Amino acid sequence: MANVELKNLTKKYGDVIAVQNMDLFIPHNEFLVLVGPSGCGKSTTLRMIAGLEEITGGEIFIDDQLVNEKDPKDRNVSMVFQNYALYPHMTVEENLGFSLKIAKVDKKEIEERVKEAVQILGLQELQKRKPSQLSGGQRQRVAMGRAIVRRPDAFLFDEPLSNLDAKLRTQMRTEIKKLHQKLQTTIVYVTHDQVEAMTLADRIIIMKDGYIEQIGSPIDVFNNPVNVFVATFIGSPPMNILTANIIKKDAKLFFELDENILMPCPESKFDYLSKKENVIIGIRPEDITPTISSNSSENIWNFEKNIDLVEPLGTETQIFIKLNNKEIISRMYNQREIKIGQKIEFSINLNKIHIFDKDTEKVIK
Amino acid sequence: MKQIKKISFWFLVMFLLILICMPGIWIFVSAFRPNPEILAKPANWIPDRWTIHQFTQMFSINGYVSVPAFKYLMNSVIISSVSTVIAITIGMMGGYAFARFNFKGKNKIFLGLMLARAVPGISLSLPLFILFAKIGIINTSFGVILVYVAMNVPFTIWLTDGFFRQIPKEMSEVARTDGCTRLQAFWNVELPLAGPGIGAAAIFAFLLSWNEYALASIITRTVHSKTLPIGMMDYLDEFTINWAGMCAIAVVMIVPAVILTFIVQKHLVSGLTFGGVKG
Numbered sequence: 001m002a003n004v005e006l007k008n009l010t011k012k013y014g015d016v017i018a019v020q021n022m023d024l025f026i027p028h029n030e031f032l033v034l035v036g037p038s039g040c041g042k043s044t045t046l047r048m049i050a051g052l053e054e055i056t057g058g059e060i061f062i063d064d065q066l067v068n069e070k071d072p073k074d075r076n077v078s079m080v081f082q083n084y085a086l087y088p089h090m091t092v093e094e095n096l097g098f099s100l101k102i103a104k105v106d107k108k109e110i111e112e113r114v115k116e117a118v119q120i121l122g123l124q125e126l127q128k129r130k131p132s133q134l135s136g137g138q139r140q141r142v143a144m145g146r147a148i149v150r151r152p153d154a155f156l157f158d159e160p161l162s163n164l165d166a167k168l169r170t171q172m173r174t175e176i177k178k179l180h181q182k183l184q185t186t187i188v189y190v191t192h193d194q195v196e197a198m199t200l201a202d203r204i205i206i207m208k209d210g211y212i213e214q215i216g217s218p219i220d221v222f223n224n225p226v227n228v229f230v231a232t233f234i235g236s237p238p239m240n241i242l243t244a245n246i247i248k249k250d251a252k253l254f255f256e257l258d259e260n261i262l263m264p265c266p267e268s269k270f271d272y273l274s275k276k277e278n279v280i281i282g283i284r285p286e287d288i289t290p291t292i293s294s295n296s297s298e299n300i301w302n303f304e305k306n307i308d309l310v311e312p313l314g315t316e317t318q319i320f321i322k323l324n325n326k327e328i329i330s331r332m333y334n335q336r337e338i339k340i341g342q343k344i345e346f347s348i349n350l351n352k353i354h355i356f357d358k359d360t361e362k363v364i365k
Numbered sequence: 366m367k368q369i370k371k372i373s374f375w376f377l378v379m380f381l382l383i384l385i386c387m388p389g390i391w392i393f394v395s396a397f398r399p400n401p402e403i404l405a406k407p408a409n410w411i412p413d414r415w416t417i418h419q420f421t422q423m424f425s426i427n428g429y430v431s432v433p434a435f436k437y438l439m440n441s442v443i444i445s446s447v448s449t450v451i452a453i454t455i456g457m458m459g460g461y462a463f464a465r466f467n468f469k470g471k472n473k474i475f476l477g478l479m480l481a482r483a484v485p486g487i488s489l490s491l492p493l494f495i496l497f498a499k500i501g502i503i504n505t506s507f508g509v510i511l512v513y514v515a516m517n518v519p520f521t522i523w524l525t526d527g528f529f530r531q532i533p534k535e536m537s538e539v540a541r542t543d544g545c546t547r548l549q550a551f552w553n554v555e556l557p558l559a560g561p562g563i564g565a566a567a568i569f570a571f572l573l574s575w576n577e578y579a580l581a582s583i584i585t586r587t588v589h590s591k592t593l594p595i596g597m598m599d600y601l602d603e604f605t606i607n608w609a610g611m612c613a614i615a616v617v618m619i620v621p622a623v624i625l626t627f628i629v630q631k632h633l634v635s636g637l638t639f640g641g642v643k644g
């Protein structure tokens with residue numbers, strides 16, 4: 001039972017700011033995922049919580065206790081590293097029991113708890129092996145087992161699956177999710193992987209240059225990105241982004257997506273946008289699709305455009321077009337014969353477009 | 366054709382091997398034969414008469430007859446082992462600090478240590494002699510140990526620094542989140558992993574002390590502190606040189622060193638494979 005709280009947390013390496021004024025409350029049992037581009041401070045945040053990195057400013061609370069001055073060993077959090085960091089000179093069993101041995105837990109109980117972890121993670125056959133005799137997935141499992149055995153207040157995972165191949169990664173992802181449900185512990189999880197973030201998280205934090213850009217549930221972050229960065233970072237293939245001029249016509253506003261292609265602006269934005277010359281428009285690939293005869297409802301707007309490239313992927317086909325000289329991806333879920341160069345009609349659901357300020361790149365509400 | 370190539374290759378290897386081992390073989394052979402035979406011209410490769418006369422004289426039970434080799438051997442063993450243990454302990458800690466911590470002037474200090482190695486030891490002999498004489502540790506094992514520790518520490522730091530660097534720092538970090546203090550993490554995880562490297566450093570340090578001559582020849586004066594290499598000089602009389610005796614004491618020096626190296630080397634090779642980290 002423990003929540004984790006960061007107050008105004010800052011980390012500087014000389015002049016380099018790794019984490020800047022981070023405020024965050026992680027309630028007990030939450031699965032929190034940190035994502036962001038390389039170097040944005042994810043690992044640093046995790047390492048500060050673990051106590052492996054000295055903090056430059058701010059406060060960290062674990063279980064409502066200030067832990068700024070506490071050694072890693074007294075924080076009762078377990079960390080799982082990207083490269084697993086198993087003790088090479090110990091067997092799987094010894095690796096699992098090491099923390100208890102250091103804590104001078106008696107032998108009987110060590111045995112029991114190691115056994116329990118072995119069962120949870122399915123390591124029965126491997127107990128006597130050394131890490132060098134294990135496959136990547138098995139090592140990963142031992143690393144998690146070692147974290148479990150301690151019964152920590154919180155788990156910290158730093159890209160734990162990034163060294164595994166795609167198939168194993170999917171499998172381990174489900175296992176981590178199950179593990180979380182079984183253990184009921186707070187987890188802070190760093191990843192580069194979109195799918196991992198979306199599927200595992202109760203809440204996602206998107207970081208950039210040491211700042212938190214947005215916090216929210218996966219669906220919330222996906223549907224309502226607060227700025228261009230988050231919009232393009234979450235979702236794959238990423239959201240289409242293009243700059244469009246605002247055109248006034250008959251007391252209405254239009255976005256000029258391309259020569260002679262004018263998309264009507266939602267009325268709710270008139271006030272704000274009438275003063276602007278241009279905006280950034282974001283459209284997810286799944287929200288711009290070749291028109292099917294049936295989908296002509298009120299908020300659907302259609303336009304025609306030549307196709308540059310077609311990539312059939314089986315379940316979907318990705319169609320590439322150009323608007324304002326930017327490559328735009330459209331996803332089509334029905335298998336219809338389409339040729340490169342052909343001019344076809346596309347539909348955009350106007351409720352689903354994202355409009356961002358050109359200067360601040362923030363969403364226009 | 367291939368066969369010929371192979372055979373000639375082996376001949377070449379054998380030839381080079383014999384060439385390299387020649388002085389060693391000569392010492393061995395000479396240790397076991399009478400002095401006049403050593404000086405025979407042309408050289409007499411295979412002794413006419415084998416004898417352990419020199420050894421019985423050195424190690425005779427009723428007190429030595431020629432040179433107190435046993436005492437020298439003991440001095441050598443004590444001085445070399447003690448100085449090795451101390452140098453490794455200090456050097457290892459230093460190496461760890463250089464590998465793991467950042468502190469002010471780290472690179473400069475490291476460079477300084479390496480430069481200290483570049484100073485020829487013999488150039489220090491006179492200052493050392495005067496200094497040691499003044500503080501009264503001339504001709505003591507303690508004095509020699511002190512010198513050897515100072516000689517070995519920089520090298521040990523340099524060597525172990527490299528070995529500690531090879532151990533991913535996550536290793537100690539994970540140990541620390543597992544409940545270890547820094548020291549426990551070092552003792553339980555990093556030290557065992559660096560074991561082979563430290564073993565290698567220990568051999569180097571030991572052999573350096575074991576074979577050192579120049580400084581010992583100045584600091585040691587009597588049986589009280591003389592080591593084997595210095596003891597060898599006892600066979601140098603004013604008018605004669607007892608080559609057989611010298612060779613015999615050389616054998617006493619070489620054999621333990623070789624045995625030790627073999628023993629430790631086995632441990633080094635059977636050392637750990639790094640499987641804990643991704644691969």
Ligand SMILES: Nc1ncnc2c1ncn2[C@@H]1O[C@H](COP(=O)(O)OP(=O)(O)OP(=O)(O)O)[C@@H](O)[C@H]1O
Pocket residue numbers: 013016017018036037038039040041042043044045
């Ligand atoms: N020991 C260090 N000394 C100096 N700068 C550092 C150090 N460690 C990290 N940094 C800097 O701090 C910033 C954040 O690093 P961090 O490792 O937290 O990034 P990350 O988000 O985990 O990236 P990645 O996804 O590549 O792992 C980076 O700009 C990095 O260069």
Ligand SMILES: [Mg+2]
Pocket residue numbers: 042043044158
């Ligand atoms: Mg990282």
